Amino acid sequence: MIKINNLQKIYRTAEQEVIALEKIDLKIETGEIFGIIGPSGAGKSTLIRCLNLLEEPTSGDVIIAGQDLTELTSEELREARKELGMIFQNFNLLKSRTVAQNVAFPLELAGEKKSKIKDKVDELLKLVGLADKADSYPSQLSGGQQQRVGIARALANDPQVLLCDEATSSLDPETTQSILELLKDINQKLEITIVLITHEMEVIKEICTKVAVLEGGQIVEEGAVIDIFLNPQQEVTKRFVQGVINADLPEEFLNPVDNATRNDSLVKVSYIGQSAKQSLISDLIHQYQIKVNILYGNIDKIQGISFGTLVIGIEGNGLQVKEAIKELLNLAEVEVEVLRDAESVRNIS
């Protein structure tokens, strides 16, 4: 559906050049909900604005449905943009128009007949759950309702792609949830491809199938959301994942002052799906004669798949503890990270 090849965006001023995006390659399949996350200033907004050429790339290709947007004339680009709906952080509704007139706006631009516009507007307002607000003005609506109008407007021309530019960033958590539900819903009902940028990992976790992590104008990590959560590689990704699944232990656990508590090894175990049902811990206890302390546990769902994190303290004979950890590390279905070795284990190695 969407292919980006070697995209670059450089802002030139008289004194300096600022590289906003560098060597961006992306492939987004039809029907995916693709998230792009990054800290502020990473170039997320620039990237999504390059997808409909609101921002003109300095070099590289933006191919949407087989058409390279960077090679189109302005007339052809206007036509192509009708396939790319967009919603915004600040909704960007026309204040002088009612809800229905706002949704009708893109249809007017497309030169549709009045009767067809009316039917389509009714249908869209029903889809986003605002049929009763047709004659209200945007200023009379809450933020969440305004974003719903924005979504209805973006869908008016039956686009193949919906671009979401920080669409939930100015909404409260509850409203964010309901907007995300709506996006998921239209993704399934209309089979529309959604590309969204956000700085909230919660949003990625909630609805995205794939995610790319942007930092300093480059994609540093990319993959299925579940893999990224299970096994984040980059520092920035780890920080984002921790923001949602916080398995950070208090400092006194990791570096205790008194010797008594230094006798256990701390291990973080992450697991998905079926492996959550295995009696992993009790097997370990039996097999290696060790004591296991559960310090932290959490189970979450990402796209319907259970995803758990456990931090355990293992106590016992140094050799046995070492063997137990080795066994954990060898298991394919769990990710294991040793946070701290016990004194006794350190003495062996």
Added chain:
Amino acid sequence: MQSLLEILVSDSELLWGGLQETIYMVGLSMAISTIFGLLLGVGVVVTEQDNLLENKYINFVLSTIINVVRSIPFIILMVAIIPFTRLLVGTSIGTEAAIVPLTIAAIPFTGRIVESAIKEVEQGVIEAALVMGATPWEVIIKVLIPEALPSLILGLTITAITLVSFSAIVGAVGGGGLGDIAIRYGYQRFQTDVMFKTVLLLIIMVQGVQGFGNWLAAKLDNK
């Protein structure tokens, strides 16, 4: 001894004629300058750097027109363009002739007001229209002007009030209207009551224009 009522209604024919002339002058110059001021103001905004129809040459010409005309005091502009006025209406005296300098002065004034009203429209709303496939012309007609309408109306109210005061100045040099009456009767013939009544009429007129402008802007404002 005249009663107060008699003083108030005396010279009513004279004042009525003056009021009509003033309304005529202000109304016509207002109508013409609104059209050209709108073109000028919108033109200046959209030809700016990074705007819809960026063009630094046109932008330079338009903003220069605004600045040059705006920097000439009205009383000087009025006499300076007398040859042009003669060319246009055949005379430099009378109500018709007064409309020419009034309009010339009001166009750049309105232009500035339109410019600032249009600039208030959020960039994001313009972008939203562009990604929906709007042409620059559609953005101007369907987004910029409707969205800026309440501020435009308030701005045009300022133009109208300025024109009322300018119309009194042209009156002083034979342009007719309430200003003419105030100078000839009230000042030169020492008819204090006429002076007082013209001032009263002007105040009522300005109040009326401002009140109407405020009402219309509030009615159109859905913010």
